[in-house]
Amino acid sequence: MIRRGAIGAVASVLISSMVLGGCGSYKKASIDYHFGLHGAPTEAQQASSSHATRTYRALIVQASQRFASAAGKLQDAAHRGDIDEAQRQWAIAQASYNMVRGEIAAHSTTELTIAGRLQDQPFFIGRTGLHAIEQDLFTNDHHSLITDAESLAGQGTLLEIGLLRTVRTPSRIMTTATQSLGWVINDVIANPQEPYAQQNLLDVSATISMVHQALEAVAPLALDIAPGHLRTAQQRLAALEETLRQATTKQIDGDINITPNSAVPATTWRLLAVQLTALLSPLTQLGGDMDGFGTGRTYA
Amino acid sequence: MTDFPPALDALQSDISRRGLLRGVGMAAAGVAVGSVLSSATRESTSGVNLKTVVPFFDTYQAGVATPSPDHFILVSFDSTTSDRHALRAMLNKWTDAAEKMSRGQSIGYTENPYIAPVDSGEAEGLSPASLTFTIGYGSSLFDERFGLSHHRPSGLQPIPAFVGDNLNPLESDGDIVVQICSDDPQVNFHAAHTLARLGEGVVGVRYMHIGFGRTSAVTHDQPTTRNLIGFKDGTNNLQENRVPNFDRHVWVKGATPAWMRNGTYLVSRKIRVRLEDWSSNSLDTQEATIGRFKESGAPLTGDREHDVPNFEALNPHRNYVIPTSAHIRVAAPSQNGGRVILRRGFGFVDGTDQKTGQIICGLHFVCFQSDPIDQFVSIQQNLATNDSLANYLSHEASVLVACPGGLKTGEKWGSQLFG
Numbered sequence: 001m002i003r004r005g006a007i008g009a010v011a012s013v014l015i016s017s018m019v020l021g022g023c024g025s026y027k028k029a030s031i032d033y034h035f036g037l038h039g040a041p042t043e044a045q046q047a048s049s050s051h052a053t054r055t056y057r058a059l060i061v062q063a064s065q066r067f068a069s070a071a072g073k074l075q076d077a078a079h080r081g082d083i084d085e086a087q088r089q090w091a092i093a094q095a096s097y098n099m100v101r102g103e104i105a106a107h108s109t110t111e112l113t114i115a116g117r118l119q120d121q122p123f124f125i126g127r128t129g130l131h132a133i134e135q136d137l138f139t140n141d142h143h144s145l146i147t148d149a150e151s152l153a154g155q156g157t158l159l160e161i162g163l164l165r166t167v168r169t170p171s172r173i174m175t176t177a178t179q180s181l182g183w184v185i186n187d188v189i190a191n192p193q194e195p196y197a198q199q200n201l202l203d204v205s206a207t208i209s210m211v212h213q214a215l216e217a218v219a220p221l222a223l224d225i226a227p228g229h230l231r232t233a234q235q236r237l238a239a240l241e242e243t244l245r246q247a248t249t250k251q252i253d254g255d256i257n258i259t260p261n262s263a264v265p266a267t268t269w270r271l272l273a274v275q276l277t278a279l280l281s282p283l284t285q286l287g288g289d290m291d292g293f294g295t296g297r298t299y300a
Numbered sequence: 301m302t303d304f305p306p307a308l309d310a311l312q313s314d315i316s317r318r319g320l321l322r323g324v325g326m327a328a329a330g331v332a333v334g335s336v337l338s339s340a341t342r343e344s345t346s347g348v349n350l351k352t353v354v355p356f357f358d359t360y361q362a363g364v365a366t367p368s369p370d371h372f373i374l375v376s377f378d379s380t381t382s383d384r385h386a387l388r389a390m391l392n393k394w395t396d397a398a399e400k401m402s403r404g405q406s407i408g409y410t411e412n413p414y415i416a417p418v419d420s421g422e423a424e425g426l427s428p429a430s431l432t433f434t435i436g437y438g439s440s441l442f443d444e445r446f447g448l449s450h451h452r453p454s455g456l457q458p459i460p461a462f463v464g465d466n467l468n469p470l471e472s473d474g475d476i477v478v479q480i481c482s483d484d485p486q487v488n489f490h491a492a493h494t495l496a497r498l499g500e501g502v503v504g505v506r507y508m509h510i511g512f513g514r515t516s517a518v519t520h521d522q523p524t525t526r527n528l529i530g531f532k533d534g535t536n537n538l539q540e541n542r543v544p545n546f547d548r549h550v551w552v553k554g555a556t557p558a559w560m561r562n563g564t565y566l567v568s569r570k571i572r573v574r575l576e577d578w579s580s581n582s583l584d585t586q587e588a589t590i591g592r593f594k595e596s597g598a599p600l601t602g603d604r605e606h607d608v609p610n611f612e613a614l615n616p617h618r619n620y621v622i623p624t625s626a627h628i629r630v631a632a633p634s635q636n637g638g639r640v641i642l643r644r645g646f647g648f649v650d651g652t653d654q655k656t657g658q659i660i661c662g663l664h665f666v667c668f669q670s671d672p673i674d675q676f677v678s679i680q681q682n683l684a685t686n687d688s689l690a691n692y693l694s695h696e697a698s699v700l701v702a703c704p705g706g707l708k709t710g711e712k713w714g715s716q717l718f719g
Contacts, residue, residue: 274656
């Protein structure tokens with residue numbers, strides 16, 4: 001909720017800037033112990049809360065590791081001059097980054113280094129990281145590719161370390177999922193992020209996958225305390241995923257969606273946006289339902 | 301000198317616009333009944349007195365400290381000529397027309413059916429509806445074209461980019477900007493349309509922003525209304541009857557050029573709200589983001605709307621009751637070195653996004669201040685980086701103009717600016 005709000009406190013310390021999305025001064029910060037509308041949690045609910053926190057952490061750690069791995073292979077491919085392989089690894093890195101981007105403070109040093117855009121005012125640092133490499137790879141001008149790829153590979157390691165101790169309450173997990181959906185609607189479908197690759201389903205697909213896994217992580221707790229909201233969220237997510245499945249024509253590495261924009265009709269983009277919007281409310285309601293569950297302090 | 305359309309030369313005085321698309325004689329008797337009925341119908345449904353006339357000639361321009369009406373247009377013009385005499389003449393014509401329209405009158409008539417009517421007619425039969433015009437000059441007007449470069453007001457400095465800005469240059473800035481406000485959207489439209497017609501050959505419309513539903517009270521007897529995110533907006537606004545130092549914060553005193561004395565600086569920002577994101581939030585999150593209760597408008601530390609927020613109050617978990625990123629905390633004068641601005645915001649809806657189906661809506665945030673860089677820019681820098689509400693906002697257009705002081709009776713904008 002306060003990702004942008006924390007910017008004033010962001011120093012140049014990379015790791016601290018990565019975790020600002022989760023700590024700030026908002027009253028739902030991780031040290032808030034009130035028990036919402038449900039009173040003290042039962043043992044089963046505590047176990048479900050811990051399950052959510054652990055599962056979500058695993059999701060984030062795995063995605064950051066995949067990002068780091070892809071960034072390393074991208075660097076190798078750039079050194080070899082293997083553009084096809086570099087494009088493939090770029091797509092994997094981009095999708096993996098989208099899985100974790102909800103944990104990274106907007107306009108933080110991390111974001112501006114890994115995925116800076118021209119419109120990130122007032123910083124005006126130009127295209128950096130994934131966006132710079134996209135331009136390198138999908139135009140005929142590859143002269144900056146090696147430099148950009150080496151920089152991204154270095155960031156991959158730091159991202160992996162920085163996200164290693166991601167600890168979120170079930171409520172916070174839903175908040176992050178909701179924010180990620182909002183980003184897809186407003187910044188991917190309304191204002192496409194990858195003008196050179198022209199593969200916007202890459203971002204949509206990865207984010208929906210993240211939301212799916214986040215919902216699965218909190219599902220045991222949600223089934224206990226808010227089964228109706230969980231059912232609504234699952235039904236709407238299923239409808240969204242069906243639209244996505246029908247729109248998908250090309251995937252690599254199992255789940256990386258590289259369907260070209262030209263293969264997706266405008267009506268499908270619109271339907272995706274409408275279905276994404278419809279998912280916002282049940283996820284937010286679940287976040288509210290789960291407010292107070294989990295301490296957000298341990299993940300063991 | 302640039303030729304004006306024939307209609308311009310036919311500006312006549314003291315012609316009621318009730319029933320005068322043609323000659324005054326035939327309208328005088330027949331139309332009166334219809335026009336009264338028309339006004340009565342509107343006034344009975346709107347709940348506001350549409351017959352109110354806001355004085356056009358005054359120490360200060362109308363539309364700043366004037367009670368804020370319900371409808372707003374900000375129309376921006378770019379010059380299409382470098383002929384200063386033409387610009388001066390056009391501004392003088394605008395003055396005549398604006399003064400008539402603010403009294404609910406037609407701008408003129410012709411009895412020749414073979415030429416276009418002087419007055420386009422869409423406000424025919426309508427009341428003045430508190431119509432005001434507030435003219436302002438953008439920085440670009442003070443280049444070399446009109447010999448005004450030595451008269452650039454000191455406050456016309458570039459507004460820096462803020463975090464999260466997504467400005468469309470075609471919907472920003474402009475040589476001349478006019479804020480038009482009234483309680484009748486058709487009266488507003490007629491006013492903007494008329495200025496555009498009278499400006500043909502000298503200026504062209506750069507953009508037109510249309511707003512509705514004032515979101516800030518400017519006088520203490522106006523109740524606080526709600527914005528499109530459902531919260532009372534402008535509770536802590538600078539109000540003329542409450543704050544004795546209006547002169548210090550809004551009006552420019554002792555300035556050069558002379559026409560800026562008793563003037564002010566207008567900043568308008570078109571701020572899109574991601575309404576679907578916002579509306580899906582829990583009530584608790586919405587109230588924490590704003591720092592006020594949604595229903596009453598009271599601060600989270602109070603019971604009534606105008607209770608003074610207690611920014612030091614802690615909850616049992618030793619967190620601030622009003623979070624550090626809450627909008628009212630970040631915007632509060634105490635968090636901005638005592639800086640305040642006069643706000644006059646209006647909502648807008650621009651249909652839906654064709655790609656996503658989402659509602660394109662938000663706020664035309666309009667504010668007035670005596671020093672835009674020290675006041676608006678300082679406050680906005682704080683809001684852009686520290687206000688959690690900013691997560692739902694996108695600033696899509698921006699303009700800063702210098703608004704001259706009010707006109708003496710019979711004075712005109714062109715003469716005021718060019719001497």
